[in-house]
Amino acid sequence: MKKNLIKDLENLVGKDKIFSHIEDRFCYAYDATNNFYLPDAVVIPKSTEDVVKVVRYANQNKIPVVSRGLGSGYTGGSVPIKGGIVVSLEQMNKILEINKEKKYGIVESGVIASDFADEVKKEGLYYPPDPTSLEYSTLGGNVAECAGGLRGRKYGTTKNYVLGLEFVLSEGEVIKTGLLSSLDDDLYDLEGLLIASEGTLGIITKIAFRLTPLPSYSETVLAGFDRMEDAAQVVSDITKAGIVPSALEFIDGDTLDCVLEYISVDFVQKSDAVLLIEPEGEKDEVQKEMEMVRKICEKNNAKSIKSAETEDEKEKLWEVRRASSGALLRLAPTKVNEDVCVPPSQLPNLVKGLKKIGQDYRVTINTFGHAGDGNLHVNIMCDRTNSEQMERVDQAVEKLFDLTLKLGGTLSGEHGIGITKSKFLENEVGKLGIELMKKIKKAFDPQGILNPGKIFI
């Protein structure tokens, strides 16, 4: 650790924006992966200028700088594995503008996703991306990891909504793109490069988002099946019929059991697989689509089809899906959550393969996720204090990644690469792809101070 680090930072941005005590730094040492690395100092900037000062100082002194939203990530993206300074954007949380006529919003990057979505709704507009973490993840983090969400099938992921960025480069320069400047779309796409770059190319300080008209009508249905294969066939049939629901979510039977013990929803039956399906748009169109969805479910042996009849019931059905992640912690204290993506037609093979992996390595695997995109969250339930078991979990994860690539899939649907997946990356993009990305990293950050040790090893 650099001598006088804390004093230097205090002089730069003010004492009230620095945490130096170990109790405080502790809170910025982890994310949802349970990886733990203590930073040497934490800065809570209030403005882009604060970020500039800190980054410039860090670059002069070759100190790692790791930007952080609220630490909800599943791949260690915001964990300071080489120590240094954590820049936590939690207090850069102002919504700067919502433009109703031109349908865009401008925020500081520390705004919580659901806070923004709620404000936007008040203006009669819609911000569709909705990662499961939307109530405890920041928009800056959503952009840096390119978060997806339950509605991704119809509306796309975070990147489809970015209209402009402000970000701080490793030498302290501030770049503005898109709506936040007059930077032309028709040039090298700096904005696209920053999205999903996990804080390794720059620190995002402001974001402009595209907003859409609020859909006028939606219907929600939860369909239960005795066989996963039937549920997978429904996904495939819906796609083939040209229907694009805003959500097409899958939960496996064991996960559903956990959820039903956790929240009480008397109109949902136990099943081996359930799909949550929500068409959204103009009323007549939605009703027509819903009828087709029902027929497809019936044809594929659905044992129950529950439509929400009131707003309250709709909320309950969504609660089943949103509670899946948390409810699993009833099974075991540690959840190793891997996020893989396969072509939707390969879903049955993925689930079959998962069963075998679970048996081979004697681990409990629960899955749920965005079936319509072939994006599943695979949760291995375990206890990280049991090192023998954790070894088997590691082996199971390795097999899961092999299987995913074999099925023509990718290793990260929406959680990023971070540290937990970087050793598998070369299998996927090849040596040349990695070399090229490293050259880009070097062009942006010649001294390698921005979130070092991430994405590449």
Add this chain to the structure above:
Amino acid sequence: MKKNLIKDLENLVGKDKIFSHIEDRFCYAYDATNNFYLPDAVVIPKSTEDVVKVVRYANQNKIPVVSRGLGSGYTGGSVPIKGGIVVSLEQMNKILEINKEKKYGIVESGVIASDFADEVKKEGLYYPPDPTSLEYSTLGGNVAECAGGLRGRKYGTTKNYVLGLEFVLSEGEVIKTGLLSSLDDDLYDLEGLLIASEGTLGIITKIAFRLTPLPSYSETVLAGFDRMEDAAQVVSDITKAGIVPSALEFIDGDTLDCVLEYISVDFVQKSDAVLLIEPEGEKDEVQKEMEMVRKICEKNNAKSIKSAETEDEKEKLWEVRRASSGALLRLAPTKVNEDVCVPPSQLPNLVKGLKKIGQDYRVTINTFGHAGDGNLHVNIMCDRTNSEQMERVDQAVEKLFDLTLKLGGTLSGEHGIGITKSKFLENEVGKLGIELMKKIKKAFDPQGILNPGKIFI
């Protein structure tokens, strides 16, 4: 020119793929800007391997390599301003796959845009991007310049359809992204960086495109107005009403006059401004939208509203718009076509400003374009053999760009930067943006052999 250049190239890829005679090289010296620079040699590769061999050789010998589709560009992007080798992808024109179920197509980059769109249609699918040049521009060129098109308002531009690229780097490595590899979306977005990079970062050899279901129904209307302000208000009202037609095109009165002299369409009246509006989608939805569009036109003093009643009439209405570009050449032998983009609400100010520029510099200005996106093609009609006049044209263009930036617009809606706009670029993106882009360029192409002299000066 390097000694033995022709012989070396012949040895590398075969004599039949090389043009060395001046008559042949002549054909690869220009694009639609009328800029003229003779290449030292022209290579017509038949495969990615041919491209690799040529690029590797060029890099070893520091010879410029300029990739080219069919030279329909409006900014000199494919003109070899530093001589060297033109790699013309015209014979890499195979459609490799159209996947009906998964809705994608894979092509070599020399396929003509309309050839692809036609084949796709035969499979009941839709490739929406439709630059005016679609019948004589290649998909590789469309991607390299990020071409827009008449339907851009509803469906987005070329970049919204790219699912994967294969491209050759300056040192001859081949990189594959997206559908063409298992490269993850969640990494640095190399694909996005290549789109609109105008051949300066790599030579695109294959492309995977997303396809959509063919819309089942559309209606087309041409509305005439006595005042441009009324037409602009219609654009703004349609946007506010939440209606997204697949086309919302503008033609000014003088241009319409030229068109009507050129093609005979008895049911179109002379007007000071016309809008071509085409809602597309499900039948009831389209009919509802069309009714709203009619009402908005009436409210804003439309003097004529002509709906197409047959497929033939629809084709005729489209012909009016598509003929705009060519018909103007009846006015003067040279057309300086600038492509600017302003917020749609600023269209009236842009048109007002154009009138003043025309008067101040005594030049004839005709405009048409994608009004819904605020993207207008501004054509200054002149004679390039008249150097006194051309000086005034240059001054007028400079004023046009100043005006565009003042109105919060950008200098290139869809034609790229190339050479004709590069001197204005710094006004727009600032010194820092350009520095960063140059670093990226250097990371990709350390010797600067790929399309040198473009984008940056």
